[in-house]
Structures are given as structure tokens and as C-alpha cells.
Amino acid sequence: MYAFEKVLDQDLVKKVLSGALEKGKLAHAYLFYGVEGVGKWAMALELAKAVNCEDEKTKPCQKCTTCKKIFKLVYPDVNLIFPLPPLEGKSGSQRASEKQELIQKIKEAKISDPYDEVRFFKKTTISVDDIREMIRYLNLKPVEGRKKVVIIKEVENLSHGGANSILKVLEEPPGESLLILTARGVDRLLPTIISRCQLLKFSSVPSDIIQAELRERFKLSSKKASNVANISKGSLGKAIYLAQKKGEFAQKSAKKFLKLCYDDGLKETIDFVESVSKEYTKDEVLELLDGCILVFRDLYLFTQLGKEGKTLDEDLEKLKVFFDSLRQLELAIREAERTRRAIQQNVSVVLALLAFSFKLKYKTN
Ligand SMILES: [Zn+2]
Structure with missing residues (x-):
């Protein structure tokens, strides 16, 4: 056997x-x-x-x-x-x-x-x-x-x-x-x-199997496990990566990027995007966008369910004020996914990320 x-x-x-x-x-x-x-x-x-x-x-x-x-x-x-x-x-x-x-x-x-x-x-x-x-x-x-x-x-x-x-x-x-x-x-x-x-x-791993694995290995809550599985789109390796501390790379760079988009001047955003395009591999740029999606989803859960759904860390608290409605968060998620696809299809990283940051900054969807 x-x-x-x-x-x-x-x-x-x-x-x-x-x-x-x-x-x-x-x-x-x-x-x-x-x-x-x-x-x-x-x-x-x-x-x-x-x-x-x-x-x-x-x-x-x-x-x-x-x-x-x-x-x-x-x-x-x-x-x-x-x-x-x-x-x-x-x-x-x-x-x-x-x-x-x-x-x-x-x-x-x-x-x-x-x-x-x-x-x-x-x-x-x-x-x-x-x-x-x-x-x-x-x-x-x-x-x-x-x-x-x-x-x-x-x-x-x-x-x-x-x-x-x-x-x-x-x-x-x-x-x-x-x-x-x-x-x-x-x-x-x-x-x-x-x-x-x-x-x-080899086909994508079904979401329920990924979720069960995340709950068992990392003791993630059902909600968090389903969130991570959702972003990983059938890749258990990626789900594990995001669930582990290593996923912090994605989260950290995403928070930095979003803070620049919402808080700081245009020049800082352009500098950051240029450094990302030089220093990050394509996979890492995609992770940065996954990190953005995670941030938006966390904010979404918080807005929807209040403190029961999610407690926000300091960075997220600061970002929260830029979103007045769930609709805005939905649009931001959609925009991040669109940018992700564009980069996968080899659109220039600088152009794609700048377009994304402008849309976030000026809320033009
Ligand atoms: Zn043996």
C-alpha cells in the first residue's frame, strides 16, 4: 500500500x-x-x-x-x-x-x-x-x-x-x-x-483544508484562518508563510506603503514605490499587495463588527480614519486585487503601484 x-x-x-x-x-x-x-x-x-x-x-x-x-x-x-x-x-x-x-x-x-x-x-x-x-x-x-x-x-x-x-x-x-x-x-x-x-x-489546495491546517498549526481563529486562506488562493505554502511571522514582511511593507499613500506627500510615495521596484522581487511586490488586502480586510471586519470582530493595532488605528464606509474598503480591496493582476501580467511595478496609490490617496475609484 x-x-x-x-x-x-x-x-x-x-x-x-x-x-x-x-x-x-x-x-x-x-x-x-x-x-x-x-x-x-x-x-x-x-x-x-x-x-x-x-x-x-x-x-x-x-x-x-x-x-x-x-x-x-x-x-x-x-x-x-x-x-x-x-x-x-x-x-x-x-x-x-x-x-x-x-x-x-x-x-x-x-x-x-x-x-x-x-x-x-x-x-x-x-x-x-x-x-x-x-x-x-x-x-x-x-x-x-x-x-x-x-x-x-x-x-x-x-x-x-x-x-x-x-x-x-x-x-x-x-x-x-x-x-x-x-x-x-x-x-x-x-x-x-x-x-x-x-x-x-498539482491543483490548488481547497480552502477548507488550508483553514484546518492553519487552525491546527498556528492556533489561528476561524476568522483569521479563513482570511489568510482567502488571500492564499489555494497555496498552502503561501498561507503558512502569511500565517507565520514571516508574513510580517508583507504586513510591514503594506502598512508602510499605505501610511505613505494616506498620510504623507506625493514625493515620499514615489520614492518608496521606486525603491520597491528596485529592491523587491515580483513575488515580494505581490506580497506587499496581499499585505494591503489583509489590512483592508482587518479594517473591514473591525468596521463591520466593532471591537468584537477585531482589535486594531496602532498602525491600523491610524489608517482606520481614512475610511468612512465599508464601501470604500470594498473598493480599496478591489483596487489592490486589480493592481495585483496587472503586476502578474507584467505591467511595470512603478506604474501599477503609483496608479494604485493615487486611487487610494484621492479616493477615485
Ligand atoms: Zn520506510
């Missing part, structure tokens, strides 16, 4: 994979795709465990040495490849140790929670060297397990050279090996990569 208990939901994917495992018909290469935080990584690890687990009955058993080592990301027959930001060290050895530190940081996050993400402030890539090393690795026999497994995270970040090098391996993976590629979508992938993998789409 195959039980992928570390993965929430995704029943269809689980069914396909356990069917293939039972019949001994696992593909050599899988491409798990779907938005961030829906369990692609968690499933990749579960599959790596399932093919190497020592238990006779339930795989992965989560208890044998193999399962435990894979969980801790120290199993010699599972190799992990992550996209990394540019290395800044001057010498080769500096860059090598910098790289090890980054990988360690990602691993620690993934060990503590497979749905967790380390967010970098820069564009990340998977280098051709990593792919070459992976090919050498796959050509060696397994050390402890039955299969050598390679998991490549966010394969859309493969460098041009890396993408070319990987094709041959995907065509004919050496010996007993299994490649698991994950990607947020297939649009940016070479068709030659897609056609060499078996594709499995």
Missing part, C-alpha cells in the same frame, strides 16, 4: 503515482507542476521515500532508516538541485562555500516544513555545472537504496546550457534512476523537456 501522508490533498496525483508503483510501471522522469505551495516538493520526497523504503507493507513507512534519512535530506541516493541567486564571492572557494550556505539554508527550511520556501531577493538559476554533476551522480550505482533519485526544484530556472544538458538524461536516464522535476508552470519550459517527462498537475 502506498500512503503519501506528508502531502495534503492532491488525491489524483496520489492515485496516479500509487497505481504506477503497484504495477511497477513508474516513469523515469516526472514533471510535477502547479503554483507555489501546493505540495510538489512534499510529493517528490514522498515518492523518493516510496521507491527506497525498507518496509514491506506501507510505503513510505516514515519509520525506517531510509525514510528518516530522506526526511532529513541526508540520504546518499537522493540528490537535490535548487535554483540559486548569483554568487557574489570573489574567489572560486568563496563562491563554493557561499553556495553551500545557501543550499543549507534551503534544506533547513524544507526539513522543518516541506511547504516552506526560502525567498531570495534576486533572480535564481540552475547552473549547467549542477546538471553536469547530476549526470555524473546518476551514472554511479545506488549506495544504499534501490533507485537513485534526483529532485530538481523549479526547473523553469534552468540556464540555457543546463536545459540542453538535461535533455539526454531525460531521454535515457541511466540505470535505476528516477528524475523528479518541479515547476510552477509549463509555459516557460522547453517543449523538448516537457515531452520527455510524465506530467502531473
